[in-house]
Amino acid sequence: MDTPKKIGILGGTFDPPHLGHLKLATHFAKILHLDELLLIPSGTPWQKSALITSAEVRFRLTEAAGIDLARAFLYLKIATQIGIDRIEIDRSGPSYAIDTAKALRERFGPSANLIWLMGADSLINLPTWNSWDQLLNYVNFAVASRPHHELSSEISKExxxxxxxxxxxxxNTLENSAFGHIYVDKTLAVDLSSTHLRNQLKSAARETIASEQIPSHVLEIITNLGLYK
Structure with a gap:
């Protein structure tokens, strides 16, 4: 019988995608031996400000990030295939993770190993997500530590x-389970704040900040469209 596929899921507003996202994706693709990685920009992120960049522009930025990520995978000899998925953009209404998890489970079947990648801040805030307590019925979680988000001190009872x-x-447990497990990785500390980056891009040091924190193909589109000024 064929070995079930291991599919990583990295969702977010990606407004904009930056090197933190790529570091997290690369780390988990490598240590979890992912067959495929889906980058899923949200359509209507219900917990975010109404001032976010349009979904189609964010999708275009995420596609550009995928090019840079593919280059990194090639250089590091990571065999993971990368896909940019419109599942949330094409679905009407607020973008809820539970709806995406259910749809992906239906798409890939009951035996596929679906692994939702996130930073520690997302795990800490999980109880604010719609139907958060049902997510592990469909996916696993792989959680990366984040500076200033210490699980031991900030974690809720839930x-x-x-x-x-x-x-x-x-x-190994995560790799061999279709859903229902949480792996917390403490070897990667990565900052994933697009909000902070957008604020920095409005400063006088825009060019220096951009080149240090944004993938080259993403930065090219941001520059051409005059975004985040």
Missing amino acids: ITELLNKHQCADT
């Missing part, structure tokens, strides 16, 4: 209970 029930200590 997430403590979730970790007690679902956390696994090694990647």
